[in-house]
Amino acid sequence: xxxxxxxxxxxxxxxxxxxxxxxxxxxxxxxxxxxxxxxxxxxxxxxxxxxxxxxxxxxxxxxxxxxxxxxxxxxxxxxxxxxxxxxxxxxxxxxxxxxxxxxxxxxxxxxxxxxxxxxxxxxxxxxxxxxxxxxxxxxxxxxxxxxxxxxxxxxxxxxxxxxxxxxxxxxxxxxxxxxxxxxxxxxxxxxxxxxxxxxxxxxxxxxxxxxxxxxxxxxxxxxxxxxxxxxxxxxxxxxxxxxxxxxxxxxxxxxxxxxxxxxxxxxxxxxxxxxxxxxxxxxxxxxxxxxxxxxxxxxxxxxxxxxxxxxxxxxxxxxxxxxxxxxxxxxxxxxxxxxxxxxxxxxxxxxxxxxxxxxxxxxxxxxxxxxxxxxxxxxxxxxxxxxxxxxxxxxxxxxxxxxxxxxxxxxxxxxxxxxxxxxxxxxxxxxxxxxxxxxxxxxxxxxxxxxxxxxxxxxxx
Numbered sequence: 001x002x003x004x005x006x007x008x009x010x011x012x013x014x015x016x017x018x019x020x021x022x023x024x025x026x027x028x029x030x031x032x033x034x035x036x037x038x039x040x041x042x043x044x045x046x047x048x049x050x051x052x053x054x055x056x057x058x059x060x061x062x063x064x065x066x067x068x069x070x071x072x073x074x075x076x077x078x079x080x081x082x083x084x085x086x087x088x089x090x091x092x093x094x095x096x097x098x099x100x101x102x103x104x105x106x107x108x109x110x111x112x113x114x115x116x117x118x119x120x121x122x123x124x125x126x127x128x129x130x131x132x133x134x135x136x137x138x139x140x141x142x143x144x145x146x147x148x149x150x151x152x153x154x155x156x157x158x159x160x161x162x163x164x165x166x167x168x169x170x171x172x173x174x175x176x177x178x179x180x181x182x183x184x185x186x187x188x189x190x191x192x193x194x195x196x197x198x199x200x201x202x203x204x205x206x207x208x209x210x211x212x213x214x215x216x217x218x219x220x221x222x223x224x225x226x227x228x229x230x231x232x233x234x235x236x237x238x239x240x241x242x243x244x245x246x247x248x249x250x251x252x253x254x255x256x257x258x259x260x261x262x263x264x265x266x267x268x269x270x271x272x273x274x275x276x277x278x279x280x281x282x283x284x285x286x287x288x289x290x291x292x293x294x295x296x297x298x299x300x301x302x303x304x305x306x307x308x309x310x311x312x313x314x315x316x317x318x319x320x321x322x323x324x325x326x327x328x329x330x331x332x333x334x335x336x337x338x339x340x341x342x343x344x345x346x347x348x349x350x351x352x353x354x355x356x357x358x359x360x361x362x363x364x365x366x367x368x369x370x371x372x373x374x375x376x377x378x379x380x381x382x383x384x385x386x387x388x389x390x391x392x393x394x395x396x397x398x399x400x401x402x403x404x405x406x407x408x409x410x411x412x413x414x415x416x417x418x419x420x421x422x423x424x425x426x427x428x429x430x431x432x433x434x435x436x437x438x439x440x441x442x443x444x445x446x447x448x449x450x451x452x453x454x455x456x457x458x459x460x461x
Contacts, residue, residue, distance in 0.1 A: 038096025
């Protein structure tokens, strides 16, 4: 559908504004890089300037914004490689955590670069440098100028594992002169749920189907399990193993809310102490690790940090460890990136970060897959379908606030059978929802393989 005059003018103004804002981008990256040095890596790439060789023509471009999207993208990339054994990959990200996770997905001949700033110049240089046969955006990242650049370069652009909550829909509708061309310009969209599909269609997106959530295809990780079991064998007191309660991917303000709830009822706090609970606290954003540590110490908590556990054999974060948590430690601070499978398998239950503030919640599928029942607050709109399904099956409990969450912790500590049932239901939920990666790969192949014919050598199996 051709752009209306007002949309063309809006896109032109938007592109100019984004170009004017480039100095602020540099300043933001420098500030962020002080806490996460990864943001200072290859900064010119964000403006479309590359000093690395491009892959040979015929590459598939996959964009995964941050850590969670990159994990999901890895499942899709594996499924695509099974169909196109010769596939070459251009992998892009917007965050340092996404970049770090994405390095494990690369093979010889692949390229990893930053997603370009959304200006006509940067997006054009990106496409000219890498010349993908098609692009795949994972979950939510739809930038108006990039979509327009792909249309002009005749590069099909797909949105997979797509989700759009009601709040995001309202925001997009307020800037419909930008969001309309962006969503209409996508070559195809495949959504996680029918509700997502309906919202995406209302923006003009060409929704080809509802294929489920890639994150249900999470794979077993034996090395992560071995490390978790090693930790648990050390987390003991004279009376036996300590129960481990995780605060998973907490966001700003939630740690204080948890500490306040603990202090509000001394009898409950004492009951948790008597049970020997070890709190496994994993902040969502790495730049907050030190800040959270200081906040815990200021409230009198005894804290041990994951970063104090040095690998024994130099084999990275999943290696065996030489140190152990002090028996009297109240909090084990998970200040590492990429170890959520270890943390979930080390915990008996988890309080879901992002759900106790109006932030939409974090991914609970991974917790269920690794056998960790979830207690979630009222705000789970980012993963609405998975949260509703987990609650209906009994794999998760929804509570009104952090105070009620601590009450539920005590309930599960006293009722091992109910906790075990929740764990089993989580495994069942994940098992019955697997297969999305293959469905997405098949759909992409059906629409995208013609442009890739010869370069990707689709498998006949």
